[in-house]
Amino acid sequence: MTSTTLKIAYSPCPNDTFVFDAWTHGRVPGAPRLDVTLADIDITNGMAERGEFDVLKVSYAVLPYVLDQYALLPCGGALGRGCGPLVLTREPGAARELAGRTVAVPSERSTAYLLFRLWAADRVPDGVGEIVVMPFHEIMPAVRDGKVDAGLVIHEARFTYPGYGLHCLADMGEHWESTTGLPIPLGAIIAKRSLGVGTLGVLAEAARTSVRMAWDDPTASRPYVIEHAQEMDPAVADQHIGLYVNEFTADLGESGYAAVRGLLTRAAAEGLVPPIAPEALAFP
Structure with missing residues (x-):
């Protein structure tokens, strides 16, 4: 195995660079x-759908579209508590005020967007208005500048949004x-099934x-x-790692798998993703 070089893509975010x-x-x-490529999650999601790269960090939301080619590794990803995406607005308000409003999201194939859709179905029964996809680092400035009415943010934005003068309307993870x-469940590590069961086991243990x-x-x-933290304050990078790298990163475990199944089952019931077979998440 040591003579083999595998192509991997993960994000430049502190949790991924720390883990890998x-x-x-x-x-x-x-x-x-x-052979490492650093790319934001929306890009790696697309890579997975096109069958590019041997190993990828992706959103759990993309799994129903790629599990025929890729296996979910039981470690290396991001799950947790108190770490969900936030909906931010310029002024404090109530969830119902999002009805018919424009909301910026980081990706329509992201776990954040799935969690948002499940939340909105419960809390904004009249439905939000236009969904605008933009890179996650552009969302808070867009909300601050009035280009959109609200923004769905992820990653270190949990710690930095007050600096933009924004308010947290709702916490998707709390819901x-x-x-x-x-x-x-936020981000998953997947590897090509064609690598073989033995290699997949080696990859899981390496992660x-x-x-x-x-x-x-x-x-x-x-x-x-720090090299890849995109000018992030080192203290914020430490907070980021502390929040997103936890016991589930070392091993999904029973509750981790239950969370992934729960998310994808609920999302499929709402027609947001295709249904998956019960055994599709099992590690070979």
Whole structure:
């Protein structure tokens, strides 16, 4: 396996660079070498749908479209509690005030958008208005400048939105947790089934080891994290890692798989994604 180089794409966000630092830089014993591409989640979702790359970080929302080609790895991704997407507005208000309004979202294939749609079906019965897709780092300025009425934000925006003078209208994760009791599924690590069961097992163990090495020596990943943190304050990068890298990153576990099944089952019932077979999420 060490002679094999696999093409992987994940985001430049601190949680991903923290998780994959040891593996990317050849410090995980026996792990395949990686040819790394850094790209935002909306781009990696598209790569997965086109069958590009061997390993990808994607939104859980895209799984129904790619599970024929890719297997879900039981580690390396992002789930958690208190870490859901937020709906932001210029002025404080109530959810019903979004009826007929323009909302910016980072991707229509993102988990954030699925959570938003499930929330809106419950809290905005008359429906929101136009949905505008834009890169997530452009959303808060667009809300602040009045280009859209509200924005669905992810990642470190949870910590930085007050600096834009914005207000949190609703927390999608809070709604999800209160209605399901489950953690919030955000980003998944997937690998091509054609690599074979043995290789998939090696990849899962490499991802898990990389996570644990990052925890054991957080300073080792620091240069890689800061290099790609897009001018993020180091303290915010640390908050980002602390929120999104947790026990579910090392192992999805029973509650993690239940969260993913719950999200995709609910979304399919609402007609938001195609239904998946019960066994489709199982790791080979």
